[in-house]
Amino acid sequence: MDADLTGKLLIALPGIGDPRFARSIILVCAHSPEFAMGIVLNKPMDGLTLPQLLHQLDVPVEIDVPEDLVLDGGPVSSDRGFVLHTDDVVSEGATLEIDGTYCMTATRDMLHSMGSKAAPRRSVLALGYSGWGAGQLEYELAENAWLIGEPEADLVFGESHEAKWEAALGHMGIDSGRLQIRPGTA
Numbered sequence: 001m002d003a004d005l006t007g008k009l010l011i012a013l014p015g016i017g018d019p020r021f022a023r024s025i026i027l028v029c030a031h032s033p034e035f036a037m038g039i040v041l042n043k044p045m046d047g048l049t050l051p052q053l054l055h056q057l058d059v060p061v062e063i064d065v066p067e068d069l070v071l072d073g074g075p076v077s078s079d080r081g082f083v084l085h086t087d088d089v090v091s092e093g094a095t096l097e098i099d100g101t102y103c104m105t106a107t108r109d110m111l112h113s114m115g116s117k118a119a120p121r122r123s124v125l126a127l128g129y130s131g132w133g134a135g136q137l138e139y140e141l142a143e144n145a146w147l148i149g150e151p152e153a154d155l156v157f158g159e160s161h162e163a164k165w166e167a168a169l170g171h172m173g174i175d176s177g178r179l180q181i182r183p184g185t186a
Contacts, residue, residue, distance in 0.1 A: 005031040005137070007099030009149040010038065011168045016145045020075060023165040026130055027084065027151055029096060029104045036132040039082055039104070041124075041156055042164035044069035050125055053081075054115050059108070061115035068159065073126030083110045084156060085123035102156060122157045147172065 010026040026038040048070045054061055073082055083105050087097065091113075095105045113119055132140070140146060149172050155164055166176045 005036065005148065007102065007151065009041075009151050009155065009168060010137075011147040011149050011165065011172075013144055013147060021130075025149075025155060025164055025168045026074075027098070027102065027156060029082075029084075029098050029129075031137070034134050036137040037076075038130050039073040039084055039126045040071060040130055041084075042161045043072040044161050045072050045127065050114070053125065054111060057108075057111065059111045059115050063115065063117055063119065065115055068124065069161070071124060071126035073128045074130030076129050076131040078128035080106060080128065081111065082106045082126045082129055083114065083120075083123055084126065085110070085120035089113055089118060089120040099151075101153075102151065122153065124157055147174075 028038040
């Protein structure tokens with residue numbers, strides 16, 4: 001598979017085989033023949049909110065920061081923060097433009113922006129990311145571990161984490177109740 005999946009959603013199928021990714025949806029932030037990386041959008045950290053994390057990191061807050069939950073972005077670099085955000089705020093040389101709508105920045109400057117009047121229109125903070133080596137994601141796709149979908153703002157920034165997986169399938173016209181773990185036989 002030679003298609004660039006940057007900016008696409010990966011929607012875990014029931015037979016994915018890795019419990020860490022069961023019912024996950026992931027925004028692919030970068031994809032090349034050598035690697036892929038993305039952020040899980042629907043697995044919040046247990047009780048950790050954005051204001052709490054900003055306080056823990058001694059980031060000054062000058063606005064009323066929403067009580068958004070911090071996401072568990074994946075098992076790689078789980079001690080590092082990644083901010084998915086709208087393209088109205090960028091950090092020169094540090095912001096990765098994912099597509100024409102979404103960006104990712106992993107700098108302390110973006111955390112400062114999130115606590116100030118210069119905050120992006122919409123954003124979400126994740127700790128860690130999901131990563132694949134050369135050919136690994138393509139293999140998983142060939143093994144029917146993931147569906148590929150289009151991101152929607154409610155899936156990327158929405159707070160209904162429990163409902164995002166079914167909503168992502170619904171955007172594709174798929175009823176989750178009709179998905180099977182094993183393929184049928186003819």
